[in-house]
Amino acid sequence: MRTLTRVIAAAAATLACTAALAQTYPDKPIKAVVPFAAGSATDQIGRAFAQKMQEALGQPIVIDNKPGVNGMLGADAVAKAAPDGYTLLIGTNSTNAALKSLMKQLPYDQDKAFAPVAYMGSVPLIIAVNPDVPAKTLKELVDLAKAKPKSINFASASTSQLVSTEMLAGMAGIELTNVPYKSGPAAMTDLIGGVVQMFSADFAVMLPQVKAGKVRGLAVTSTKRSPAVPELPTVNEALGLKDYELIAYFAMYVPAGTPADVIAKLNKAANAAASSKEVQEKFAGIGFAVEPGTPEDLAKRGATETAKWAKAIKDAKIEPQ
Structure with missing residues (x-):
């Protein structure tokens, strides 16, 4: 009974901490990892979203560029970060759909390491x-x-x-x-x-x-x-080809285990950024198409895109590295 009581007490304490985190979040600057170099499309779009989102969240969002291995290095850093909503991944089809088919082994589980936040758009x-x-x-x-x-x-x-x-x-x-x-x-x-x-x-x-x-x-x-x-x-x-199409897309993720209420706040801020006149006008010239939605929408899209990219990589006869 004593052991059971301690387990229940620990679980209650965890739930209380999670609820407190969600209520006060965010109370300090947030880091958004861009897994590609400064000046890339991911970087430009990530910075524009960060600027609009910090207006809604009331805290700065600092961009941290971590390029390398088709985005794997930056994605790995986020996968291993604390699931508290203070480390975001500005992900792409590279990091969250294709890498598992391009690499023989990843330092994280691409399907389980991240929680989807919001789809940002495509070009x-x-x-x-x-x-x-x-x-x-x-x-x-x-x-x-x-x-x-x-x-x-x-x-x-x-x-x-x-x-x-x-x-x-x-x-x-x-x-x-x-x-x-x-x-x-x-x-x-x-x-x-x-x-x-x-x-x-x-x-x-x-x-x-x-x-x-x-x-x-x-x-x-x-x-x-x-x-x-x-x-x-x-x-x-x-x-004269009928079936050729390939577009790049951008989406926001956090480490798996991040509280749902925190994800909901980030999703709301990201969708507001996607719907803003400033972001849409800024990237209209590069064919950027936004599509605000829920984290569940992004999860479904991620599964579809992962299968699509696996087929594209196989058809292109690209050998995993």
């Missing part, structure tokens, strides 16, 4: 080449690659960038050579400099360089043309 990618590449269209680039297999190098610093290009290569019947980078901005620098010939990246990284004429945009990876760059065809249009 398509632009496939581009260095201006010195003698291809004015995606069809011409494919023809070049067919004439000289593996002669065209492409950059990748995230799952979206890698899989979008490998999917294209597989469906078009060409062989390309991947050059991995730690960050999208670094890969872009080398594309402009001619170190690599090809790069598929989100609008935030790619569109300004296309508009400035520093790289040549060839196609977008969505199924519809983007209003931000209507002159670029879709991959489907450019190559």
Whole structure:
């Protein structure tokens, strides 16, 4: 009986602490881990959301960039953080859908390490080449690659960038050579400099360089043309493919075990940010599509996306590392 009484007392104390945490949360600054480099789309979107969310929460949200291994290093840091709502993950399809299919082993359980908070939005990618590449269209680039297999190098610093290009290569019947980078901005620098010939990246990284004429945009990876760059065809249009589509998405997570009331407060603040005129106008030019919803909505989307990316990675014949 004494043992049972101690167990019940301990459980009651835990519930009391959890309730107290939820009532006072947040009472100190919150850290949002961005698992990609400063200047990346994840970083830009994460910072915009953080700025709006801290207005609703009444505490600063500090961005902490932890790039590396397609977002794995930053995700791992959040997976191992205290489940108290003071460490957030600005996750992507890389960290929360594709990594388990790209890596032979992760330092955390991708399906169980995180609790979903809110879906933030999605963006398509632009496939581009260095201006010195003698291809004015995606069809011409494919023809070049067919004439000289593996002669065209492409950059990748995230799952979206890698899989979008490998999917294209597989469906078009060409062989390309991947050059991995730690960050999208670094890969872009080398594309402009001619170190690599090809790069598929989100609008935030790619569109300004296309508009400035520093790289040549060839196609977008969505199924519809983007209003931000209507002159670029879709991959489907450019190559006559029916089933090609790949978009990058962004979502917020916390460590598993975070109290439901804390998650609810974060979800409300994140949805308010997604619905704000400031965020929508800021990213309208990069084709950012928001879709506010519940944590349960994000959980369902995560399961669907994980299966989708597993198939895409398998079809692209990408071997786990």
